[in-house]
Amino acid sequence: MTTTPAIRAVNLVKIYQSGRGLPVPAVRGVDLTVDPGEFVAIMGPSGSGKSTLIHLLGGLDTRTSGEIWLDGKRADTLSESGWAVLRREKIGFVFQFFNLVTNMTVADNVELPALLGGASPRHARERREYLLGELGLTDRAAAAPAQLSGGEQQRVALARALANQPRLLLADEPTGNLDSRNTRDVLKLLSRVHRQGQTIVLVTHDARVAGLADRVVSLLDGEIVDDGAIVRRRGPGGTAGDVVELRG
Amino acid sequence: MRQSLLALLAKEPAHGYELKQALEAIFGSAYPSPNIGQIYVTLGRLEKDGHVRSVGVEQSNRPNKKVYYITAAGLETLQAWAEEPTEGPRVRDEFFMKLVLAPMTGLSDRMALINRQRRHYLSLMRELGELAERTDPGDRVALLLIEGAMLHLQADLDWLERCQEELP
Incomplete structure (x- = not known):
């Protein structure tokens, strides 16, 4: 039995027009297939096209050519409103710069996608309480986004993206604004939802995040230069001392 | 010692x-x-x-x-x-040597070397993450040492990226 891929991108191309009208290729012929339940990290230097790629996959930017299939359905030909429906029903997206609704509380920001997705108010509230708890934000529920630090806003953005229990979680640098301690909460939540079967595709330069992934895709100048599994070299076990010795 | x-x-x-x-x-x-x-x-x-x-x-x-x-x-x-101040860590010169010399030998190209090294670093990072999970939260000395190893590894990965950008 073959499973339908969660994502299938075929020869995906994105060319921007520069200010002087010159074409600037950002993504140059990407083929990418992601299976349901898979966790894929996209890495690469800045300007390599990673953010553009994740935006294309979420329908937040339109492709120049190529195809995008989500859950076996063609998506690149959808209208803007078609994409909006698809995102509401199936995709959670964590933006690099959060995009929280400024005149709503943290709690409402997180509950909104679940309510729009058809969840009951009670279910939306329980889900929100769970996610904010996991991310150490319970006592910030009544605050406005502007009252939060960058790191707190980033965690709220993750909670919002997961509120709807989306089929697919897409994220652009979800730990870019976090210190070590807050990153740990995000890592824990990502690995927990992944274990529960969540499909995740995210852009990151943070090796702790990429280390959780099943597979890493490396981009350079808009093309995939490496795509492979992260294998564990040894079985679980050992102490910090072994690692220190290994690296010494 | x-x-x-x-x-x-x-x-x-x-x-x-x-x-x-x-x-x-x-x-x-x-x-x-x-x-x-x-x-x-x-x-x-x-x-x-x-x-x-x-x-x-x-x-x-x-x-x-x-x-x-x-x-x-x-x-x-x-x-x-x-x-006295303690010497800083040294750059991974063995890998760098491979990277600079490899294309001359015709045995391997730089892209392949960098890709392999990146995967290796990420698997190390994964082990460190699992180790941190298993370590008693009260054992601060061990946890700080693991965090130090992770930060070094992140720097190695960032440097690898720079090599990939700069070396043809």
């Missing part, structure tokens, strides 16, 4: 096995457990250099054990060690 033994002896005289136990108690799981033979060899060298002296203590039914104590010269060395 020399300095850590001197530091422990600056606190109080001790015999070799006590030093091993003290190191284990202080660093917990964060450091490879010291080998007793290595401790005795190091103590021998320190004694030869005049940094420590030993006295034999008689034991009934057993061979005498040696108790070591620090000398004035040893204290001076320890003081100098504590006050």
Whole structure:
């Protein structure tokens, strides 16, 4: 039995027009297939096209050519409103710069996608309480986004993206604004939802995040230069001392 | 090893096995457990250099054990060690050497080398993450050491990215 891929991108191309009208290729012929339940990290230097790629996959930017299939359905030909429906029903997206609704509380920001997705108010509230708890934000529920630090806003953005229990979680640098301690909460939540079967595709330069992934895709100048599994070299076990010795 | 033994002896005289136990108690799981033979060899060298002296203590039914104590010269060395800045970590020069030389040999290209190295670093990072999960949250020494290893690894990965951008 073959499973339908969660994502299938075929020869995906994105060319921007520069200010002087010159074409600037950002993504140059990407083929990418992601299976349901898979966790894929996209890495690469800045300007390599990673953010553009994740935006294309979420329908937040339109492709120049190529195809995008989500859950076996063609998506690149959808209208803007078609994409909006698809995102509401199936995709959670964590933006690099959060995009929280400024005149709503943290709690409402997180509950909104679940309510729009058809969840009951009670279910939306329980889900929100769970996610904010996991991310150490319970006592910030009544605050406005502007009252939060960058790191707190980033965690709220993750909670919002997961509120709807989306089929697919897409994220652009979800730990870019976090210190070590807050990153740990995000890592824990990502690995927990992944274990529960969540499909995740995210852009990151943070090796702790990429280390959780099943597979890493490396981009350079808009093309995939490496795509492979992260294998564990040894079985679980050992102490910090072994690692220190290994690296010494 | 020399300095850590001197530091422990600056606190109080001790015999070799006590030093091993003290190191284990202080660093917990964060450091490879010291080998007793290595401790005795190091103590021998320190004694030869005049940094420590030993006295034999008689034991009934057993061979005498040696108790070591620090000398004035040893204290001076320890003081100098504590006050001077510690050398920074070195760049991974073996990998860099491969990276620069590989294309000349025709055996491997740089892109393949960098990709393989990246996957290797990420699998190390994964192990470190799992190790941090398994480590007792109260064991701060071990957790800080793991975090240090992670930060070094992140720097190695960032540098790898720069190599990929800059080297044709």
